[in-house]
Amino acid sequence: MSPVGHALPRLAPRFRHFLAELDRREGYVAGHSVSVCETALRLGEALGLDADELDGVTLGALLHDIGKVFVDGQLLGKPAPLTPAEAATIRLHPQLGEALLAPTVSHETVLGIVRWHHERWDGGGYPDGLAGAATPLPARIVAAADAFVAMGETRTYRRSRGLDDALAELQRESARQFDPGCVEALVDVLGAATRREVA
Numbered sequence: 299m300s301p302v303g304h305a306l307p308r309l310a311p312r313f314r315h316f317l318a319e320l321d322r323r324e325g326y327v328a329g330h331s332v333s334v335c336e337t338a339l340r341l342g343e344a345l346g347l348d349a350d351e352l353d354g355v356t357l358g359a360l361l362h363d364i365g366k367v368f369v370d371g372q373l374l375g376k377p378a379p380l381t382p383a384e385a386a387t388i389r390l391h392p393q394l395g396e397a398l399l400a401p402t403v404s405h406e407t408v409l410g411i412v413r414w415h416h417e418r419w420d421g422g423g424y425p426d427g428l429a430g431a432a433t434p435l436p437a438r439i440v441a442a443a444d445a446f447v448a449m450g451e452t453r454t455y456r457r458s459r460g461l462d463d464a465l466a467e468l469q470r471e472s473a474r475q476f477d478p479g480c481v482e483a484l485v486d487v488l489g490a491a492t493r494r495e496v497a
């Protein structure tokens with residue numbers, strides 16, 4: 299069984315229910331969190347995270363958007379651009395997720411991923427505006443994996459992009475939105491996998 303297959307049954311039933319509910323409300327065609335988790339684990343392994351950190355990445359990636367259960371479902375699947383007030387509401391989800399998990403989850407890596415997966419390398423992210431390596435590496439990994447997976451998914455409000463487009467977008471945002479080390483590793487890992495499939 300894959301690491302993600304092992305991790306899912308370890309989640310409390312209400313967290314599994316929340317993940318299914320998020321997929322439904324956001325209009326994802328398949329489990330977004332599971333895909334982010336698989337990508338983040340490959341990236342974490344390539345970047346040399348130890349077993350404890352990889353364990354944290356597994357749970358943290360699965361639960362990274364759990365705070366969105368507190369956000370109105372109409373906003374999450376909204377096909378039109380969000381108003382500033384609506385965007386501000388959605389941007390509360392990292393702190394809400396951390397608050398939801400903190401009473402029962404003690405792994406700092408998990409809580410850090412949930413809180414900081416929308417921070418940017420250039421410091422322009424949220425909720426804390428952390429820049430560069432001030433954001434812990436597991437959270438930077440999940441930020442890159444989350445964006446990459448979202449680009450490949452078909453949601454209610456846009457079509458999916460091809461792999462090459464998605465990797466090119468990540469490279470354009472390297473050292474801006476994303477940790478350049480994560481982008482480089484992701485291109486290496488996914489590019490190699492694609493070349494194997496084509497060969």
Ligand SMILES: [Fe+2]
Binds near residue numbers: 362363391415416
């Ligand atoms: Fe998020």
